Amino acid sequence: MSVVDVFKSYRDTHGQPTPVLHDIDLDIRRGEFFSLLGPSGCGKTTLLRILAGFEQPDSGAVVIGGRDMTGVPAHQRPVNTVFQSYALFPHLSVADNVAFGLKQKGVRGQELKTRTERVMETVQIGDLGNRKPDQLSGGQRQRVALARAIVNQPEVLLLDEPLSALDLKLRKQLQVELSNLQEQLGMTFVFVTHDQEEALVMSDRIAVMNRGRIEQLGRAEELYERPRSAFVANFLGSSNLISGTVTDIQAGGATIQTGFGPLRTTQTQGMTTGQPVTLSIRPEKLRMERDMETEGNEIRARVDDIVYTGAENQYLLEANGQRLIAFQLNTDIGADEDFGYDEEVALYLPPASLVVLEEG
Numbered sequence: 455m456s457v458v459d460v461f462k463s464y465r466d467t468h469g470q471p472t473p474v475l476h477d478i479d480l481d482i483r484r485g486e487f488f489s490l491l492g493p494s495g496c497g498k499t500t501l502l503r504i505l506a507g508f509e510q511p512d513s514g515a516v517v518i519g520g521r522d523m524t525g526v527p528a529h530q531r532p533v534n535t536v537f538q539s540y541a542l543f544p545h546l547s548v549a550d551n552v553a554f555g556l557k558q559k560g561v562r563g564q565e566l567k568t569r570t571e572r573v574m575e576t577v578q579i580g581d582l583g584n585r586k587p588d589q590l591s592g593g594q595r596q597r598v599a600l601a602r603a604i605v606n607q608p609e610v611l612l613l614d615e616p617l618s619a620l621d622l623k624l625r626k627q628l629q630v631e632l633s634n635l636q637e638q639l640g641m642t643f644v645f646v647t648h649d650q651e652e653a654l655v656m657s658d659r660i661a662v663m664n665r666g667r668i669e670q671l672g673r674a675e676e677l678y679e680r681p682r683s684a685f686v687a688n689f690l691g692s693s694n695l696i697s698g699t700v701t702d703i704q705a706g707g708a709t710i711q712t713g714f715g716p717l718r719t720t721q722t723q724g725m726t727t728g729q730p731v732t733l734s735i736r737p738e739k740l741r742m743e744r745d746m747e748t749e750g751n752e753i754r755a756r757v758d759d760i761v762y763t764g765a766e767n768q769y770l771l772e773a774n775g776q777r778l779i780a781f782q783l784n785t786d787i788g789a790d791e792d793f794g795y796d797e798e799v800a801l802y803l804p805p806a807s808l809v810v811l812e813e814g
């Protein structure tokens with residue numbers, strides 16, 4: 455499925471057109487779990503609705519299975535949508551809800567029964583067929599909504615924050631189940647979420663959106679390890695940003711002069727001497743030590759605050775007037791690796807973990 459140069463604007467309260475999607479270009483591969491990730495209002499639902507055919511772009515096109523969908527109404531597209539709000543028929547039983555789409559298509563008798571039952575088994579609601587939606591938990595309702603959407607075997611399944619109404623534990627369980635289901639069905643899933651962890655866990659590839667544009671597109675690991683902008687670095691997890699100027703470029707890396715002194719990075723791509731740059735380093739890549747070593751890339755910091763989160767300690771640090779954050783795995787209570795309030799520490803910034811952002 456492709457999105458070609460899609461532009462969309464809405465009229466604001468004064469009737470002025472306000473762009474919400476700017477020239478979106480995307481190629482979503484067949485059988486891929488693809489996520490649209492971004493903060494509230496960035497345009498991800500609008501893009502999904504354009505794929506579904508519920509909205510028309512001002513310009514540009516959606517192509518599914520090689521066919522231009524311009525002018526093709528929603529119900530004739532080879533897609534189905536699962537919404538956050540389930541949207542089940544309250545007066546129909548679970549089995550009739552699931553069978554609905556097949557009946558519309560004229561499937562009857564044994565085939566209807568077999569296909570409905572098979573899909574219900576797949577999403578583990580095989581024993582709930584006679585219940586009504588109001589007799590189900592939120593997780594069960596979402597399974598019915600899923601069954602109803604996949605029973606028609608669409609080429610593409612569109613999912614608009616389908617797990618966001620569920621509690622954390624159930625959400626985590628369904629994340630795993632959904633990605634297993636996608637693999638088993640081999641169907642293309644396009645999944646909208648504002649939850650970065652959800653996108654990282656489930657997706658083959660993720661498009662990070664910001665203000666109607668795609669900021670970066672790639673595999674989870676690429677986006678996390680090599681963010682291109684401060685927005686991506688901070689939207690996917692958290693990050694320490696350090697500004698500086700390139701002073702030296704060698705074969706295996708570059709030196710950046712910063713407020714903390716010179717820092718080495720193993721990156722060199724696209725850099726020129728004298729260029730101002732922003733470095734990004736993930737909090738878990740900072741190594742906290744009691745004493746300075748001599749290998750460089752170390753800065754002195756003071757522990758300002760400590761947040762205990764169970765698996766790790768999050769240290770808020772002050773270094774040369776800047777706030778930094780470091781995560782350290784929680785070892786045994788009282789172990790040598792624990793640091794106290796106001797303690798002076800040395801922070802080692804591994805050169806391979808210092809990422810040069812393309813845009814500050």
Ligand SMILES: Nc1ncnc2c1ncn2[C@@H]1O[C@H](COP(=O)(O)OP(=O)(O)OP(=O)(O)O)[C@@H](O)[C@H]1O
Nearest residue numbers: 464465474492493494495496497498499500501648
């Ligand atoms: N029908 C509409 N008329 C006018 N403006 C709209 C309409 N639908 C959406 N918008 C605006 O378009 C922008 C993008 O909205 P959209 O729902 O696509 O964002 P989103 O990323 O899905 O956000 P959320 O996670 O909050 O659902 C927002 O500024 C929103 O206010």
